[in-house]
């Protein structure tokens with residue numbers, strides 16, 4: 001098990017993006033000031049931390065991968081990209097509870113604009129934190145002569161089985177990070193993501209990131225699919241960092 005303290009930086013542009021706000025012209029001064037203030041507050045509140053563990057692949061089918069020890073992950077895309085992998089690296093990243101509590105406080109005090117922007121700042125932070133840690137772990141495997149797949153995660157359209165999050169949770173036991181899992185499979189704090197990457201020497205080609213495989217790639221504000229398609233943005237060298245999932 002490896003634990004990570006992450007230094008993550010985002011900008012107000014990242015918050016606008018997480019809100020889905022495509023400003024053609026610069027936003028009003030009051031809007032800019034609100035975002036500047038919420039960014040500063042988010043920077044004080046978040047504590048991006050992560051945990052990872054590498055588990056050998058025991059067996060893979062068309063729609064599932066069984067891990068050594070018995071846990072089964074059920075995604076057709078995961079099986080296609082990481083079925084041939086020697087192992088899977090499982091990752092959980094969280095920002096901690098403080099930002100959730102502050103968003104709730106703003107809502108309770110009828111300050112919806114603050115609540116909305118601070119929540120979007122949290123989404124931008126956890127997205128950046130997930131990608132940062134996936135990139136870091138990818139580099140560590142590269143140093144050992146191993147490749148990784150892009151990172152995938154339960155709860156996206158290409159991996160709808162949210163209960164798989166419990167499988168990842170049970171293997172990582174992230175209670176030290178203050179992360180818990182609900183019966184539904186959702187994790188708390190809200191700004192928490194789980195990621196999975198295949199690790200091996202001979203891995204299939206893929207698109208640049210998981211958004212290319214997502215039904216929401218045209219509408220999701222955090223989509224990194226650009227204007228291309230999964231079959232036109234093939235990643236030959238599985239070295240680019242994966243992408244985190246917004247919560």
Ligand code: SF4
Nearest residue numbers: 211214217220222223
């Ligand atoms: S960030 Fe958005 S587009 Fe990308 S996989 Fe997640 S939900 Fe889909």
